[in-house]
Amino acid sequence: MPDQSYDIVIIGGGIVGLATALQFGRAFPKLRLALLEKEDRVAGHQSGHNSGVIHSGIYYKPGSLKAKLCVEGAAAMVGFCREHAIPVEICGKIIVTTTADEIPRLQALLERGQANGIAGLRLLNKSQAREIEPHCGGAAWLQVPGTGITDYVAVCQKYAELIAAQGGAVNTKTEVTSIARSNGETAVETSRGSVATKYLINCAGLHSDRVSRMAGEKTEVTIVPFRGEYYDLVAEREHLVRGLIYPVPDLRFPFLGVHFTRRISGGVDAGPNAVLAFKREGYRRTDFSLHDTATTFAYSGFWQMAAKYWRSGVGEFYRSFHKSAFVRALQSLLPEIGSSDLVADGSGVRATAVARDGSLVDDFQFVCSHNMLHVWNVVSPAATASLPIGREIVRMAQQGFGLS
Numbered sequence: 001m002p003d004q005s006y007d008i009v010i011i012g013g014g015i016v017g018l019a020t021a022l023q024f025g026r027a028f029p030k031l032r033l034a035l036l037e038k039e040d041r042v043a044g045h046q047s048g049h050n051s052g053v054i055h056s057g058i059y060y061k062p063g064s065l066k067a068k069l070c071v072e073g074a075a076a077m078v079g080f081c082r083e084h085a086i087p088v089e090i091c092g093k094i095i096v097t098t099t100a101d102e103i104p105r106l107q108a109l110l111e112r113g114q115a116n117g118i119a120g121l122r123l124l125n126k127s128q129a130r131e132i133e134p135h136c137g138g139a140a141w142l143q144v145p146g147t148g149i150t151d152y153v154a155v156c157q158k159y160a161e162l163i164a165a166q167g168g169a170v171n172t173k174t175e176v177t178s179i180a181r182s183n184g185e186t187a188v189e190t191s192r193g194s195v196a197t198k199y200l201i202n203c204a205g206l207h208s209d210r211v212s213r214m215a216g217e218k219t220e221v222t223i224v225p226f227r228g229e230y231y232d233l234v235a236e237r238e239h240l241v242r243g244l245i246y247p248v249p250d251l252r253f254p255f256l257g258v259h260f261t262r263r264i265s266g267g268v269d270a271g272p273n274a275v276l277a278f279k280r281e282g283y284r285r286t287d288f289s290l291h292d293t294a295t296t297f298a299y300s301g302f303w304q305m306a307a308k309y310w311r312s313g314v315g316e317f318y319r320s321f322h323k324s325a326f327v328r329a330l331q332s333l334l335p336e337i338g339s340s341d342l343v344a345d346g347s348g349v350r351a352t353a354v355a356r357d358g359s360l361v362d363d364f365q366f367v368c369s370h371n372m373l374h375v376w377n378v379v380s381p382a383a384t385a386s387l388p389i390g391r392e393i394v395r396m397a398q399q400g401f402g403l404s
Helices: 015-027 065-083 100-115 126-132 152-165 205-214 235-240 290-297 300-321 323-331 386-401
Strands: 004-011 033-036 093-097 122-124 140-144 148-150 169-171 176-182 185-190 193-202 221-233 244-247 259-262 268-271 342-355 365-369 372-377
Touching: 004 015, 004 185, 015 033, 015 152, 015 386, 033 152, 033 193, 065 148, 065 152, 065 386, 093 100, 093 126, 100 122, 100 140, 122 126, 126 140, 148 152, 152 169, 176 205, 193 205, 193 386, 205 221, 205 342, 205 372, 221 235, 221 290, 221 300, 268 342, 300 323, 300 342, 323 342, 365 386, 372 386
Parallel strands: 004 033, 004 193, 033 169, 093 244, 193 372
Antiparallel strands: 093 140, 122 140, 176 185, 185 193, 221 268, 221 342, 244 259, 259 268, 365 372
16 A cells, blocks of 8 residues: 555656646645655756756747746746845846857847847847947847846755645655556655655656656657756956856757856856766766666667757767867857866756657647646756746646646
8 A cells, every 4th residue: 555645746856846846736735745856855956957047038939838938937936036035136148149140040039039028138239248248259249138047956945845835745865666557546656665646747857758658658759868068267257257148049959059157156157068968867977877878879869860960969079078179169259268267167967858750859848648747848948937837737737637
């Protein structure tokens, strides 16, 4: 017999799982709810290894769920941080073209942002750009004044605190090992005993596809991990960056290119690149998992993706092992920067959902079946948009599960 019984169990203590639990508690306060997290703390992976940026929504396809929820989520995140005394700053961002042939892409980005309802966007000339970022290089510039920064670990901790205050259980050190359906209930075996639940929400991030398969769901995507590596600006050169400086991205990819990000706790990040990781939680180059690597290499979608984007992948790997190449990429944004101005810092791993045809899943993706809802692709801007994402998951679960 199960050791514990709940109405709703959420797997994953990252920011999406926590926001979902928080929104469920608000919408259905009488339901018994538990969140299961395998690490000894919340925000142990993607949510605790990011740049802390509150994104504006300028990059996302108009009409997409990403665009809608990011714009709404940015305002909600700023409000949440201010309400709960979590450090937050609206520092703004400049997006830079490094060559003249990128200027049409900058104009397209402006139009995309305007279509998404982002306020205050404006193209800048050189003198205007230098007023905002005096050391910035480039050929043309776009200002995004509403972009901010915060501490997402602190946000996650506050979410967990509020969930507990609502009567929910946040169980860390609880790894899910198997899932089975029987007689209208789902039995979840964990490293700390068995849990029975009427409804299950899979917010397992880097392991969301595996949890889906564990539950008997045929997945349409496989998670391929990409590691992003950062440098730090040395303290005496931090004055070169006032806010955020980004390149014009190639919107075919989910990665934004190396950039400069001022952190809410102080200091300036430079990066990240994007290289294939050989372990789903592999934050160092030497981290390796035979299981994770075999899963990636056995997946036909990975090889189709690699065939499309191998040139970019080779460039990212080269930059990973050659600091001089990393520095050159950064110099296109900040010409005064030099190799001695940068020291190696941490890294993060991004759960990139790849479809069977090799395409990178662009929008958020959810699947609801058998009283379970699986969150397959909720990466950036997941932290920014976590509150409305959680509300959207509750809405879909309410419809799919017949909750009233």
